[in-house]
Amino acid sequence: MTPGDTVPDFAILRPDGSAVRLSEFCTSDALLLVFLRHLA
Numbered sequence: 001m002t003p004g005d006t007v008p009d010f011a012i013l014r015p016d017g018s019a020v021r022l023s024e025f026c027t028s029d030a031l032l033l034v035f036l037r038h039l040a
Contacts, residue, residue, distance in 0.1 A: 007022065009021055009022050009023045010022055
C-alpha cells in the first residue's frame with residue numbers, strides 16, 4: 001500500500017454488534033484507523 005491508494009469500503013462491527021460501513025466515518029479528507037491486538 002502506498003500513499004494515495006484507495007481503501008475498499010468494508011463493514012466493521014461496533015461494540016454493540018451493529019455493522020457500520022467505513023465510508024460513514026469519512027466526513028473529511030483523512031481517516032486514521034488503529035487496530036489493537038491483545039497478546040497475552
